[in-house]
Amino acid sequence: MKIGTKVIHAGVHPDPSTGAVMTPIFQTSTYAQKTPGDHKGYEYSRTHNPTRAVFENNIAALENGKFGLAFSSGMAATDTIAKLLEPGDEVISTNDLYGGTYRIFTKVFQPYGVSFKFVDCSEPERVLDLINEKTKMIWIETPTNPLLKVIDIKAISDIAKGKGITVVVDNTFATPCLQTPLDLGADIVVHSVTKYLGGHSDVVMGALIVNNADLHEKLAFIQNSCGGIPSPHDCFLVLRGIKTLNLRMQRHCENAEGIAKYLGDHPKVGKVIYPGFEDHPGHGIAKKQMSGYGGMVSFVLEEDNQDAVFGLLERLKLFTLAESLGGVESLAGHPATMTHASIPREERLKAGLPDGLIRLSVGIEDIEDLNADLEQALN
Numbered sequence: 001m002k003i004g005t006k007v008i009h010a011g012v013h014p015d016p017s018t019g020a021v022m023t024p025i026f027q028t029s030t031y032a033q034k035t036p037g038d039h040k041g042y043e044y045s046r047t048h049n050p051t052r053a054v055f056e057n058n059i060a061a062l063e064n065g066k067f068g069l070a071f072s073s074g075m076a077a078t079d080t081i082a083k084l085l086e087p088g089d090e091v092i093s094t095n096d097l098y099g100g101t102y103r104i105f106t107k108v109f110q111p112y113g114v115s116f117k118f119v120d121c122s123e124p125e126r127v128l129d130l131i132n133e134k135t136k137m138i139w140i141e142t143p144t145n146p147l148l149k150v151i152d153i154k155a156i157s158d159i160a161k162g163k164g165i166t167v168v169v170d171n172t173f174a175t176p177c178l179q180t181p182l183d184l185g186a187d188i189v190v191h192s193v194t195k196y197l198g199g200h201s202d203v204v205m206g207a208l209i210v211n212n213a214d215l216h217e218k219l220a221f222i223q224n225s226c227g228g229i230p231s232p233h234d235c236f237l238v239l240r241g242i243k244t245l246n247l248r249m250q251r252h253c254e255n256a257e258g259i260a261k262y263l264g265d266h267p268k269v270g271k272v273i274y275p276g277f278e279d280h281p282g283h284g285i286a287k288k289q290m291s292g293y294g295g296m297v298s299f300v301l302e303e304d305n306q307d308a309v310f311g312l313l314e315r316l317k318l319f320t321l322a323e324s325l326g327g328v329e330s331l332a333g334h335p336a337t338m339t340h341a342s343i344p345r346e347e348r349l350k351a352g353l354p355d356g357l358i359r360l361s362v363g364i365e366d367i368e369d370l371n372a373d374l375e376q377a378l379n
Ligand SMILES: *Cc1c(COP(=O)(O)O)cnc(C)c1O
Pocket: 073, 074, 075, 076, 098, 100, 101, 141, 145, 170, 172, 173, 191, 192, 193, 194, 195, 204, 205, 206
């Protein structure tokens, strides 16, 4: 099945008890048993819930994986994966990581004795240099947030192979419509379902997908033990959102390309970062491992000071100034004071994230209206 069909059908079947075409919301915490232990696979909803199970099967199929697990947020999924680690273990990750992931690594897991090394993973040889016998995990995002660097998933997976290192790819920005990391050798794919998968800015949810049965068993054990699970209602909303994921991604990609070109030609705009540009350093790898360049565009103004940047953000009307991304509506953000404020300024600058960078999550509105909004705000 191709992705446009999978988003609608994979793992989703009419409800066997009623024939309902849409997956029912099984809003129940517990399940009747005839005699102790005689049940239909469902005992308690922290462990299993039928609405959640449909979402877990659907997302697994989209990522070409065997097993999916759903969580109450992207961070709850991240937390579950990090709990595979033990004191003394080392993790290598990228240096322009999502701010919340950087925070949970350095503020929550580091005190438990896990160490983290951050490096520009778009140069895989730098990752290779940091690997030692303590390295247990490599954690990447691609394209990265907000610098949209492209990391070669296959090259990173090849480096880790045979060394007992688990490769985790945060696929939130690309979605399985544009890239499937398990096919390129990754061990775990993690998502902030809150973003493109949900797609309507009305749910906070997370997921992870794996192929390996032992790894799935360990992660499902942590999911059930720690309990960061989503509600059946949220799973329903996401199943509904995913039905249009492929269509939405096509439009997000088209609109982002249009906006990147518009900004690139504007005299008041300095550098525009967009993986679809041929002079983007990761363009070649993006072309190889992705089927589209995504809906995110970052840029700096020619006049790079806080007044100019905040003035532009305040004048935008259709682009809402807000954290988050991946919804149908266009959003603008200022990473240095918003999503990436938890990363110290020196670290941010070292990673190449200037104070004035503006990040756009380009929505699925009409491109003429989006360009007109940027035009009035820039002038
Ligand atoms: C938002 C985000 C997360 C965190 O997900 P939540 O659903 O907000 O907990 C992780 N990674 C990336 C790339 C994100 O954009």
